[in-house]
Every structure is written in structure tokens, then in C-alpha cells.
Amino acid sequence: MTKPSAATSADVLVLGAGIAGLAAARTLADKGLSVIVLEARSRIGGRMWTDSSLGMPLDLGASWIHGVNGNPITKLAKQFGAKTVRTNDENSIVFHADGGEMTDAEWAEMEALFEEIYEEVASMQEDTDEDTSLQEAFDVVLMEYDLSEEQLRRLNYYAYQVTALEYGADMKDLSLWWWDQDEEFGGEEVIFPDGYSQITDGLAQGLDIRLGKVVKTVRYGSDGVEVETSAGSFVADKAVVTFPLGVLKQASVEFEPPLPESKQAAIDRLAMGVLNKVYLKFPEVFWDEGVETINYIGEELGEWCDWLSFVPFTGEAVLMAFHGGDKGFALEDLSDEEIRAGAMKTLRVMFGDDIPEPEGMLVTRWGKDPFAFGAYSHIPPFASGEDYDALFEPVDDVLYFAGEATSREYPSTVHGAYLSGVAAVGEM
Numbered sequence: 001m002t003k004p005s006a007a008t009s010a011d012v013l014v015l016g017a018g019i020a021g022l023a024a025a026r027t028l029a030d031k032g033l034s035v036i037v038l039e040a041r042s043r044i045g046g047r048m049w050t051d052s053s054l055g056m057p058l059d060l061g062a063s064w065i066h067g068v069n070g071n072p073i074t075k076l077a078k079q080f081g082a083k084t085v086r087t088n089d090e091n092s093i094v095f096h097a098d099g100g101e102m103t104d105a106e107w108a109e110m111e112a113l114f115e116e117i118y119e120e121v122a123s124m125q126e127d128t129d130e131d132t133s134l135q136e137a138f139d140v141v142l143m144e145y146d147l148s149e150e151q152l153r154r155l156n157y158y159a160y161q162v163t164a165l166e167y168g169a170d171m172k173d174l175s176l177w178w179w180d181q182d183e184e185f186g187g188e189e190v191i192f193p194d195g196y197s198q199i200t201d202g203l204a205q206g207l208d209i210r211l212g213k214v215v216k217t218v219r220y221g222s223d224g225v226e227v228e229t230s231a232g233s234f235v236a237d238k239a240v241v242t243f244p245l246g247v248l249k250q251a252s253v254e255f256e257p258p259l260p261e262s263k264q265a266a267i268d269r270l271a272m273g274v275l276n277k278v279y280l281k282f283p284e285v286f287w288d289e290g291v292e293t294i295n296y297i298g299e300e301l302g303e304w305c306d307w308l309s310f311v312p313f314t315g316e317a318v319l320m321a322f323h324g325g326d327k328g329f330a331l332e333d334l335s336d337e338e339i340r341a342g343a344m345k346t347l348r349v350m351f352g353d354d355i356p357e358p359e360g361m362l363v364t365r366w367g368k369d370p371f372a373f374g375a376y377s378h379i380p381p382f383a384s385g386e387d388y389d390a391l392f393e394p395v396d397d398v399l400y401f402a403g404e405a406t407s408r409e410y411p412s413t414v415h416g417a418y419l420s421g422v423a424a425v426g427e428m
């Protein structure tokens with residue numbers, strides 16, 4: 001490749017300053033290579049984003065270290081002196097659609113019903129000749145049951161919690177065979193009361209990161225790589241590509257020559273789901289101060305059904321609600337005012353008409369975010385875990401790939417993205 005004279009050069013270019021890109025850049029810099037990180041946004045961190053506009057640090061992207069035992073992020077948290085606090089989703093209160101509280105016995109019954117049905121669904125993972133959606137498998141099993149409307153609503157609510165709110169996709173969009181193929185670290189779930197960005201900030205120290213550089217074209221060949229951005233060109237021997245799957249699917253970055261067929265097919269097959277957060281800051285706490293999670297099994301599945309209280313973690317009168325899958329995408333089409341009204345309507349059902357209006361609100365719209373196009377990847381029907389491997393596969397010893405959607409073991413997580421960045425450098 002003829003290096004354009006106006007281009008800035010480095011040994012390796014890292015495209016994207018999320019956790020995967022920062023992990024790759026850190027590892028390369030520690031090996032003594034010259035590295036430039038090119039980032040489209042005016043901030044680092046990507047889908048790890050601590051916002052302080054409500055007067056306290058609140059995470060708009062990732063919040064948790066999912067399983068602290070053996071998790072590389074636990075080590076980084078210690079290294080950077082970032083405080084973590086354990087969360088316990090069993091410390092919860094559950095409301096029926098009419099605002100009445102669910103008893104422990106009712107919850108146990110709902111859980112047992114789900115587990116019984118899921119056992120049969122799980123056996124279909126082994127027994128079916130062709131993949132289908134998780135929803136279709138549930139529907140087949142449900143034909144053997146004669147459930148009341150209320151039982152069905154509770155079951156759907158429970159299923160929504162373990163699918164849409166974790167995988168960012170509804171059951172109809174998840175592969176029966178592969179949806180839960182990911183691995184987990186054991187141990188506690190913890191959050192960062194002072195924000196997850198402490199991890200990305202710690203990794204970024206001393207790195208050459210160029211913000212506001214939207215990558216438009218990646219030209220690569222046997223003699224290196226040339227990257228054209230919205231503000232200048234960069235050349236290097238190699239590049240680590242960490243664009244989110246959503247960005248690759250939109251083809252908003254051009255690769256010349258086009259990516260190999262096997263990688264492109266994996267990009268096309270895998271899917272990007274969504275999880276959106278709504279934070280509400282109140283003048284006072286009007287809910288039980290000791291409770292962490294507030295669940296609502298409303299008439300409309302997935303609407304305002306899952307809330308986290310920040311009182312136990314930070315003492316702040318803040319509630320955060322999640323919307324995942326189709327409900328998460330639908331939320332993005334509402335105005336902030338409509339979202340606030342929807343939230344307050346549900347809170348009034350649970351806590352009465354006298355509760356105060358919020359003083360501040362934050363809403364995420366990850367599906368519309370032009371540098372993410374979704375929250376994280378999942379495996380829809382007919383895709384497979386192997387597609388994550390295909391995404392990771394380097395091209396021509398020049399392009400290396402990292403990011404949550406290149407991690408077959410730990411997709412859609414911070415630790416998966418981090419480990420993929422380190423692993424991409426290991427391939428060089």
C-alpha cells in the first residue's frame with residue numbers, strides 16, 4: 001500500500017475506544033508498539049458511559065460486573081481503585097397489574113411453572129432436527145398446559161425477564177438451539193456506585209486516542225492498512241477493528257476489499273438487540289428504602305416491569321427502569337415527555353397518587369445510536385455460536401477483530417469485549 005504523505009502513521013491502528021479497543025491498545029502499548037486509537041464520539045468508553053448530568057454518576061450503558069470470580073474486570077476494578085457494591089436481585093418486591101403485592105408463595109409458583117416448562121423447552125434443544133425460535137418451542141410445550149390468563153401473563157413476564165432483559169431480544173428473535181450458549185463467571189454481581197467509566201478511564205491512561213474521528217473507509221492489503229476518517233487519514237501495518245456489530249451490519253464503514261464472505265455472512269446472521277434505561281431522580285424516596293429491585297407484572301408485557309432502586313447503593317432517590325427487545329426499540333420512538341408520563345403512571349399504580357414528580361430524567365436510545373445501532377448482540381434462529389468465532393477471525397494478517405460480538409464465550413458483556421481485545425493482539 002502506498003502510504004499517503006498526509007496520513008499519520010503508527011504500528012497499529014485501533015478502531016473504536018470502547019473496552020475492546022482500549023484493551024487491545026493497552027496490550028499493544030505494553031509491548032512497546034506505537035498505537036493510535038481512532039474514536040468517532042467525543043468521549044471514550046462506547047457502550048460503557050457514565051453520565052453525571054443529574055448530579056451523580058449514573059451508567060447509561062453497562063452497569064454490572066457479571067460474576068466477579070475470575071473476571072478480568074474485577075482485577076481492573078482493584079487496579080484502578082474503583083469501588084464496587086454487590087447487588088442482590090432477590091431483594092425485590094413484585095406488584096400485580098392492579099398494584100397489589102405478589103406474595104412469596106405466588107412468586108415461587110410462577111418460578112416453578114417456568115422451570116417446569118423450560119425443562120421441556122431445553123430438551124427440544126437436543127431433540128429437534130431444525131433450529132427454530134425460543135418462542136415457537138415455548139408455544140409447542142404450552143399446548144400441553146391449560147393455563148389461566150393470569151398464569152400465562154406471569155409466565156410471559158418471567159420469560160421476558162430472562163430473555164429480553166438479559167439478551168436484549170424477545171423469545172421470537174432468539175435461536176432455540178443457541179440462545180444461551182454463552183459462559184458465565186461465578187460469584188457476586190456488582191455495580192460501580194461511582195460509575196463504570198473508571199475502568200475505561202483507567203485503561204486509557206497514556207494512550208494516544210483521537211476523538212471525533214469517524215472511520216469512513218478501511219483499505220487493507222498485504223502491505224498494511226489505510227484508514228480514512230471524517231478528519232484525516234491514518235496508516236499502519238495492522239488494525240484492530242472493534243466496531244459494534246450494529247455498525248458492521250449497517251455497513252456504515254466501507255472495507256476495501258470487502259470483508260471475506262464467511263465474516264460477512266456471520267455479520268448478516270447474528271443480530272443486535274436492545275436494552276434501554278430510564279433513570280428518574282426524585283426529591284425524596286417514596287418506596288421501601290431497603291428494596292433493590294421493583295417488579296411490575298402489568299397488562300402490557302415488558303412495559304415498566306423492572307426497576308432498580310439506587311437507595312441501597314448510593315443513598316440517592318433514583319430509580320432506573322429497563323426496557324428490552326421490541327419494547328426497548330419501541331421506547332425509542334416516544335418523546336421524553338411520553339416516557340416520563342408512562343413511568344409515572346406505573347409508579348402511581350404501585351405507590352399511590354401522592355408520589356412526587358421526578359426532578360430529572362435520563363433516557364437511552366441505543367438502537368438509534370449511530371455508533372452502536374443496538375445494545376449488544378444475540379443469536380437469532382439459524383445463526384450460531386460459530387458466527388462469533390467467524391467475526392473474531394483475522395483477515396490477511398492485517399485486520400484483527402475484537403468487541404463483544406467477537407466473543408463466543410462471553411458475548412454481550414464488558415468482560416467478553418475486554419478479553420476479545422487482548423485476544424486479538426495475541427493473534428498478531
Ligand SMILES: Cc1cc2nc3c(=O)[nH]c(=O)nc-3n(C[C@H](O)[C@H](O)[C@H](O)COP(=O)(O)OP(=O)(O)OC[C@H]3O[C@@H](n4cnc5c(N)ncnc54)[C@H](O)[C@@H]3O)c2cc1C
Binds near residue numbers: 018039040062
Ligand atoms: C444499556 C446497556 C447495558 C449493559 N449492561 C451490561 C452490564 O451490566 N454488564 C456487562 O458486562 N455488559 C453490559 N452491557 C454490554 C457492554 O456494555 C458491551 O458488551 C461492551 O461495552 C462492548 O464493548 P465494545 O468495545 O465491544 O464496544 P463499544 O463499547 O461499542 O466500543 C466500540 C467503539 O467504536 C466506536 N465506533 C463506532 N463506529 C465508529 C466509526 N465509524 N469510527 C470510529 N469509531 C466508531 C464507538 O463509538 C465505540 O466507542 C450493556 C450494554 C448496554 C448498551
